[in-house]
Amino acid sequence: MGVWTRGGPPSLRDRSLLVLAMTAALGRLEEFRIHASCTERTGVTDAEVDELLFQVATYCGVPAGLGARRGRFARDASVQEEPPICSRAFAFSASASPVSL
Numbered sequence: 001m002g003v004w005t006r007g008g009p010p011s012l013r014d015r016s017l018l019v020l021a022m023t024a025a026l027g028r029l030e031e032f033r034i035h036a037s038c039t040e041r042t043g044v045t046d047a048e049v050d051e052l053l054f055q056v057a058t059y060c061g062v063p064a065g066l067g068a069r070r071g072r073f074a075r076d077a078s079v080q081e082e083p084p085i086c087s088r089a090f091a092f093s094a095s096a097s098p099v100s101l
Contacts, residue, residue, distance in 0.1 A: 016042035021052055024068035025060040036072045
């Protein structure tokens with residue numbers, strides 16, 4: 001069972017918010033862009049991402065919050081010729097190996 005297909009709490013929406021916050025706070029902007037491009041699929045609104053980035057900037061430092069915000073809007077301005085990676089990111093099968101921490 002994969003990270004995104006595990007049952008129980010947190011919900012897919014909440015998992016998405018957590019991943020967005022962690023990747024922004026850690027400065028993992030490429031991964032942040034990938035997950036930010038999937039927010040419609042996970043039920044996260046643009047207003048929630050904006051608030052999340054405000055919180056990241058406040059508690060993790062302005063450079064982390066602004067970098068993620070720039071990355072988020074960079075993906076909005078780009079034209080993608082391939083389907084978004086999120087169509088594959090959340091398509092884990094039940095036979096996928098678990099991620100161990």
